[in-house]
Amino acid sequence: MCGIIGYLAQPGASAPGRQVGERMNQAIFHRGPDEGGLHVEDRVLLGMRRLAIIDLAGGSQPMHSADGQVTLVFNGEIYNFRALRAELIARGHRFQNDSDSAVILHAYLEWGEAAIARLNGMFAFAIWDRRNEQLLLARDRLGKKPLFVWQGREGVGFASELKSLLELPGFDREVDQCAFPGYFAFGYVPSPRSIFRSVHKLPAGHFALIRGGQYREQRYWQLDFTPSFSGSIESAKEQLSRLLDTAVSDRLVADVPFGAFLSGGLDSSVVVALMQRHLRQPVKTFSIGFREARYSELSDARRVAEHIGTEHHELVVEPDATELVDKLVWHLDEPFADSSALPTYLVSELAGRQVKMILSGDGGDEAFAGYDRYLKFLQLQRLGLLRAPLGLALRAAGRLIPGIRGFRLGRVGERLAMSFEDRYLSGVGLSRAAELSALLGYAVGNPYRDLHPLFARSAGWPALDRIVDVDIHSYLLDDILVKLDRMSMAASIEGRAPLLDYRVVEFAVRLPQNLRVHAGRGKHLLREVARQWLPGDVLDKPKQGFAIPLVEWFRAELGAMAADIFASRAFRERGWVVPAEAERLLTAHRGGGENHAETLWQVLCLEIWARRYIDRRP
Incomplete structure (x- = not known):
């Protein structure tokens, strides 16, 4: 690396x-x-x-x-x-x-x-x-x-x-x-x-x-989604087991100490279990957590580590987000607002004290259709010919019903009226056109248009394949892999992702949909294969994700930092966002009645990036 x-x-x-x-x-x-x-x-x-x-x-x-x-x-x-x-x-x-x-x-x-x-x-x-x-x-x-x-x-x-x-x-x-x-x-x-x-x-x-x-x-290479598997589930499990084992063993070639990130979720647990099968000494595993229990997976990681028998290292962190944000922005190169980059950096820093190379579980959600948003989108698609009249009814209900319930009904109604591309992207996007126009100070039109070209080649494909293909070429490429590369490199360690071995990905996306999504859950085949290595409570627990207490931080020290930055002359003169709108969002958020944490993080990261990369030489 x-x-x-x-x-x-x-x-x-x-x-x-x-x-x-x-x-x-x-x-x-x-x-x-x-x-x-x-x-x-x-x-x-x-x-x-x-x-x-x-x-x-x-x-x-x-x-x-x-x-x-x-x-x-x-x-x-x-x-x-x-x-x-x-x-x-x-x-x-x-x-x-x-x-x-x-x-x-x-x-x-x-x-x-x-x-x-x-x-x-x-x-x-x-x-x-x-x-x-x-x-x-x-x-x-x-x-x-x-x-x-x-x-x-x-x-x-x-x-x-x-x-x-x-x-x-x-x-x-x-x-x-x-x-x-x-x-x-x-x-x-x-x-x-x-x-x-x-x-x-x-x-x-x-x-x-x-x-x-x-x-x-x-x-020189294009991912092919053409269905190619027609055997039994037992045959599929055997093939996937072999591919996963090869992908992990290939990535254990190193002349330096190595280990693995372990969150306690399915993907990282599978990687660690397979690593241990190839090693005589216990795998070094690394996890971090926050004091806020709902943001911490330490207990899950600890349970997996004990089951597999790893040499486990964990750390409960109380990071100074105001100090770390400048470092993250510098290493991430471009404005980048996935706040899980912060725990990724912290766990990389923890691992870097003992190893120079780690394996991670990144990629399983895209290849094996593990994200909840895939399931929700497929539910929308099943409405078929009812989409137009139902969309009108839900938008009307959203205007009449107060509170969060009305808002959610209205949002579903809006999505039902959209094109296939925007119906999906609006569900994963962080901002809507009206909100973004108010923040940027001009009519932005369609905020999702940058990803529209990614749908061109998949017209006529099954809905699941179309959205997975887009995620692999956008969310995985520009978010997940950027985060893994920059944050591991910031700690001077190498990150390897066995689930993204191209042979594993090619096999996974060509599986029948029922081997990826089954009984209202994604990653069906991967989950069934993993039962030979992991306990059921690991395989069947709800997906949590690698989140941070961003909402709470913007009501504390991060909010104070944002207030100072939004009031600064540099921020106001830059003119990239409307200062009054940024301040309005921050005031509403700090008051506790509204949640604008993601948008505030985006604005904050953009302004700090500008100060680092535009206002002064690195």
């Missing part, structure tokens, strides 16, 4: 010098505190920071081919590198070290861009091929590793984190205010857009070729 940076100048232009590369590297020092390296030539600057996990002595980067004509910088891990290495040796390749980085370099020398589809892992890498003056950028299938791309007037820059690009001469910090509706609707800036107008994210499952001053992107 590392961080990479680089720049390719247009033909006839020159790349920035070594000092710029050093500053770009320094900005992501936390991603790789073990070692750093740079490669500089006329048109090219490549750099990396290394967190040494495999072949501690021999995996230094940038890595060069034997003739010095091809150079690689790589962030991530390749889990099938040993099999690829054996195949390449059989084809006559000679390796100077045992790292997975060397396998990528030799695979490119053998197969060119076609090598990317042979890699099983999480990765973002750049290969400079001096033989044909070509730069290749690539990102893994599901986007576990980030890669930002800046297309300037005189060249193309790239980096694992946005903050490195700010060090490039001529970098344009113009904020893309068209990203604000998407940010407030979903809590993140949807891909491929970034918060800066001149930067985009290389899409997951894509590579880019830059040659002769031309930039071209190409998809």
